[in-house]
Amino acid sequence: MISITNLIKNYGDFKVLKGVNAEIEKGEIISIIGPSGCGKSTFLRCINRLETPSSGEIKFENIDITDKKTDLNKVRKKMGMVFQNFNLFDNMSIIENIMVGPIKLLKKSKEEAEKTAIELLKIVGLSGKANAYPDQLSGGQKQRIAIARCLSMEPDILLFDEPTSALDPTMVGEVMAVIRKLAQDGMTMIIVTHEMDFARDISSRIFFMNEGVIYEEGTPKEIFESPKRDKTREFIYRRKTFNYSIKSNEFDFIHMMNNLNNFCFKHGVVKAAANKLELVAEELIMNLLLPLNREIDLNISFEERNKGYFIKTKYTGDKFNPFLDNEENLSVKIIDNIANSIKYSFDEKNEIIISW
Amino acid sequence: MKKISKYLIAIVLVAMIITGCAKTNNDSNVDVNETKNMQNEELKNSDFVGKKFAVITGTMLDKIVEDNLGNNELMYFNTIQDAIEAVKNKKVDATINDEPIMRKFIAQNPELSMIRPPLTNDNYGLVVSKENPELTKKLNEFYDQIISDGTYDDMIARWVDNKDTPDMPKIELNDKNGTLKIAVAAVTEPFVFYSTNNQIVGFDIEYARRFAQFMEMDLKVVDMDFGAIIPSVQSSKTDFGSALITITEERKKMIDFTKPYYIGGTSIVFLDSKTSAEQTSSIGFIDNIKKSFHQNLIVENRYKMVLSGLWTTIVISISALIIGTILGFLICFFSMSKYKLLNWISKIYITILRGTPMVVLLMIIFYVVFAKVDIDPVVVAIIAFGLNGGAFIGEIIRTSILTVDKGQIEAARSMGFSQSGAALNVTLPQAIRTGLPVYKSEFINIMKQTAIVGYISIVDLTKVGDIIRSRTYDAFFPLIIVAIAYLITIGFFIKIFDLIYKLTDKRQRGVR
Numbered sequence: 102m103i104s105i106t107n108l109i110k111n112y113g114d115f116k117v118l119k120g121v122n123a124e125i126e127k128g129e130i131i132s133i134i135g136p137s138g139c140g141k142s143t144f145l146r147c148i149n150r151l152e153t154p155s156s157g158e159i160k161f162e163n164i165d166i167t168d169k170k171t172d173l174n175k176v177r178k179k180m181g182m183v184f185q186n187f188n189l190f191d192n193m194s195i196i197e198n199i200m201v202g203p204i205k206l207l208k209k210s211k212e213e214a215e216k217t218a219i220e221l222l223k224i225v226g227l228s229g230k231a232n233a234y235p236d237q238l239s240g241g242q243k244q245r246i247a248i249a250r251c252l253s254m255e256p257d258i259l260l261f262d263e264p265t266s267a268l269d270p271t272m273v274g275e276v277m278a279v280i281r282k283l284a285q286d287g288m289t290m291i292i293v294t295h296e297m298d299f300a301r302d303i304s305s306r307i308f309f310m311n312e313g314v315i316y317e318e319g320t321p322k323e324i325f326e327s328p329k330r331d332k333t334r335e336f337i338y339r340r341k342t343f344n345y346s347i348k349s350n351e352f353d354f355i356h357m358m359n360n361l362n363n364f365c366f367k368h369g370v371v372k373a374a375a376n377k378l379e380l381v382a383e384e385l386i387m388n389l390l391l392p393l394n395r396e397i398d399l400n401i402s403f404e405e406r407n408k409g410y411f412i413k414t415k416y417t418g419d420k421f422n423p424f425l426d427n428e429e430n431l432s433v434k435i436i437d438n439i440a441n442s443i444k445y446s447f448d449e450k451n452e453i454i455i456s457w
Numbered sequence: 458m459k460k461i462s463k464y465l466i467a468i469v470l471v472a473m474i475i476t477g478c479a480k481t482n483n484d485s486n487v488d489v490n491e492t493k494n495m496q497n498e499e500l501k502n503s504d505f506v507g508k509k510f511a512v513i514t515g516t517m518l519d520k521i522v523e524d525n526l527g528n529n530e531l532m533y534f535n536t537i538q539d540a541i542e543a544v545k546n547k548k549v550d551a552t553i554n555d556e557p558i559m560r561k562f563i564a565q566n567p568e569l570s571m572i573r574p575p576l577t578n579d580n581y582g583l584v585v586s587k588e589n590p591e592l593t594k595k596l597n598e599f600y601d602q603i604i605s606d607g608t609y610d611d612m613i614a615r616w617v618d619n620k621d622t623p624d625m626p627k628i629e630l631n632d633k634n635g636t637l638k639i640a641v642a643a644v645t646e647p648f649v650f651y652s653t654n655n656q657i658v659g660f661d662i663e664y665a666r667r668f669a670q671f672m673e674m675d676l677k678v679v680d681m682d683f684g685a686i687i688p689s690v691q692s693s694k695t696d697f698g699s700a701l702i703t704i705t706e707e708r709k710k711m712i713d714f715t716k717p718y719y720i721g722g723t724s725i726v727f728l729d730s731k732t733s734a735e736q737t738s739s740i741g742f743i744d745n746i747k748k749s750f751h752q753n754l755i756v757e758n759r760y761k762m763v764l765s766g767l768w769t770t771i772v773i774s775i776s777a778l779i780i781g782t783i784l785g786f787l788i789c790f791f792s793m794s795k796y797k798l799l800n801w802i803s804k805i806y807i808t809i810l811r812g813t814p815m816v817v818l819l820m821i822i823f824y825v826v827f828a829k830v831d832i833d834p835v836v837v838a839i840i841a842f843g844l845n846g847g848a849f850i851g852e853i854i855r856t857s858i859l860t861v862d863k864g865q866i867e868a869a870r871s872m873g874f875s876q877s878g879a880a881l882n883v884t885l886p887q888a889i890r891t892g893l894p895v896y897k898s899e900f901i902n903i904m905k906q907t908a909i910v911g912y913i914s915i916v917d918l919t920k921v922g923d924i925i926r927s928r929t930y931d932a933f934f935p936l937i938i939v940a941i942a943y944l945i946t947i948g949f950f951i952k953i954f955d956l957i958y959k960l961t962d963k964r965q966r967g968v969r
Contacts, residue, residue, distance in 0.1 A: 149871055151867055151870065151871060174873045174874070174875050175873065176873075177870070177871055177872065177873040178872070178873035180871070181871075181872070182868070182871040184864060184867070184868060186864050187864075188862070188864035188865050188867060188868035189865070189868075190865055190868070190869070190882075190883050191862070191865065191887060192883065192886040192887045192890075201882060202872050202873070205874070205878065205882065206872065206873050206874065206878075247868075250868075250872070251872075254872055254873070
């Protein structure tokens with residue numbers, strides 16, 4: 102239904118989209134996730150040409166919408182868009198908001214449009230608000246009306262641009278319920294969202310966007326349970342990282358431990374887990390690596406989502422694994438006791454990854 | 458509406474008190490011993506050295522005062538009536554003007570006195586454009602003819618040496634050789650002034666009509682401020698001008714004069730404490746108001762003049778609003794366009810029009826742009842105010858459009874509305890709601906500003922006030938009447954705009 106090839110969008114020198122490729126079939130529900138500023142919304146807005154792509158091709162039902170000759174207004178009638186800020190027409194009552202499209206654009210009679218509008222209001226559960234005005238509704242209600250307004254145009258696809266981001270947590274549910282209902286009815290949808298559980302639940306496919314491209318895509322299961330690429334994993338598991346560089350034996354140990362402590366506190370690592378992290382770091386650095394008198398890069402991270410802890414060290418010099426044939430060492434014993442896995446490798450530098 | 462009427466009553470009361478208190482006795486029927494007033498024996502011209510004088514803008518009077526007295530503080534006024542009023546209110550010590558005119562004023566204001574003999578002797582001439590020496594020649598020929606056949610002496614006897622105002626003699630004209638246009642300032646009795654039936658009459662008018670007859674041409678009289686006469690003749694808006702214009706070397710550089718058609722002088726007029734003391738209010742307060750009302754509105758059907766002036770004001774304001782609105786949309790379109798050139802055009806237009814005083818703009822358009830074009834001054838005023846309004850209304854429209862949430866326009870576009878479809882269905886209905894209150898005040902602004910159109914000889918509401926003042930020598934009542942007329946009219950239009958505003962709010966219309 103939609104085929105996107107090498108889509109590029111620049112704002113001056115700033116490259117937002119650096120070559121996006123995607124194929125979307127009828128009936129699919131695609132969720133686009135990714136860190137802020139990765140170009141999710143820009144990508145979505147390029148699909149209905151609210152943003153003009155710098156280069157690349159977008160085909161919708163075999164019409165090239167990047168072609169200047171294409172009648173955009175005609176294409177847009179087939180693509181509904183739901184905005185973060187609802188964007189209801191303030192000068193119209195709720196029912197007029199839903200009727201204006203069919204009357205003015207689909208040339209339906211007023212009676213027919215009204216009939217459809219009443220039905221749509223029923224679907225989004227707001228029949229009682231037909232004659233109210235947008236400023237009399239809550240955010241959740243507004244967003245449901247915005248969805249009804251899109252549906253009034255009988256679109257082939259719906260684009261959702263962070264539909265719940267501007268909502269009170271208590272109202273997110275009602276909007277998601279309406280989207281779920283549409284999903285059950287087989288509506289093709291592309292949803293830019295930060296609601297991970299919702300995306301996982303509803304989508305047929307997930308696009309993880311990062312640095313202006315679709316970095317990884319797959320079924321919700323693939324993306325959420327076994328992300329293949331590091332950045333995906335970092336995002337999905339909400340990984341937080343602490344880095345420290347040790348140049349010589351006389352480094353400021355207290356300073357390092359204090360920073361680590363602050364890092365744990367800042368990201369809400371529970372006390373017991375933080376103690377373990379600090380203990381392993383201390384044993385590893387002070388007792389096992391420092392006596393070797395080498396430059397050490399320390400990289401400590403934890404994954405908020407699945408409570409995974411990682412301590413990665415790289416150090417210079419000859420190949421040497423302090424854990425090899427050293428089971429009697431007290432520090433090794435302590436680390437062994439806490440960690441689930443200890444991996445040693447050598448590639449120009451020594452590398453130890455301890456995780457649990 | 459009840460509220461409005463309450464306010465109006467309050468205003469009228471205040472106005473009456475002001476008029477009543479500022480007692481101006483100007484009953485022309487009061488019998489005055491003319492000789493006594495005119496020949497004040499105690500004061501001489503030299504007594505007025507260093508005194509404060511009221512003079513008329515655009516005349517030589519300031520120079521005369523300075524040359525003959527010296528050390529004087531000067532205040533500038535637009536009409537003789539204003540200057541006389543300033544003397545009566547003791548804003549100045551004296552005023553100075555042409556002796557025959559002053560004579561009439563003193564006849565009607567017994568508290569004023571005139572110094573004898575006149576301060577200077579003057580020659581008055583008609584002004585003709587330097588580009589039209591033929592007309593000057595003809596005027597001189599005509600002068601010689603009426604001197605020799607005695608018509609001139611007869612005219613002087615009837616107009617100048619006559620205590621009463623004579624009727625205009627019938628002088629038949631035809632337009633065989635076209636139409637002559639004469640510029641006058643109809644505030645100088647007995648030479649040129651508004652008669653009882655609101656016709657411009659006087660010595661000069663009879664003179665001009667006789668000349669037109671002599672030329673076998675029709676005559677059109679154009680009334681304007683004194684200061685505007687010479688520019689008007691220079692720019693060929695009118696063919697010649699007359700209003701007791703003193704022949705001076707300075708003026709001769711700009712304009713041609715005919716032979717002097719009247720030899721007079723300038724005399725000092727002041728408030729005579731003796732005579733005025735005798736005249737203190739013997740009439741009751743209410744009677745005073747009644748009399749003012751009668752004299753300023755009822756006599757000679759002057760209220761009809763007020764209404765016609767008001768109509769002119771309304772016509773100019775509304776037409777200017779319409780033109781300004783159309784221009785405003787254009788300017789707004791230009792300034793919001795993506796083409797740099799159009800942005801620049803609108804920017805320059807707005808900067809120039811907003812940075813120029815309305816009076817200056819009006820006069821530039823009348824005397825410079827349309828200098829050689831025969832065009833109704835009302836049309837000029839409409840164009841000038843329309844152009845000016847365009848700049849302001851353009852900005853009003855632009856800011857109103859900018860206040861409409863961009864997201865809503867995006868939403869409309871995403872549904873498949875075209876740019877104009879989105880503008881028509883979403884932007885405009887909301888922009889109108891925000892813009893209308895500012896638009897309303899712009900209209901009020903335009904209407905109030907039109908008070909300056911008298912500068913280009915349009916008889917609008919304000920000018921009517923001036924004309925009535927020039928006839929009744931009463932400054933207060935006509936001004937208050939004019940103020941009230943503006944107030945009521947503007948109040949009426951405010952109501953209309955408020956009604957429109959309500960109509961744009963569907964919720965208040967009870968659609969729910």
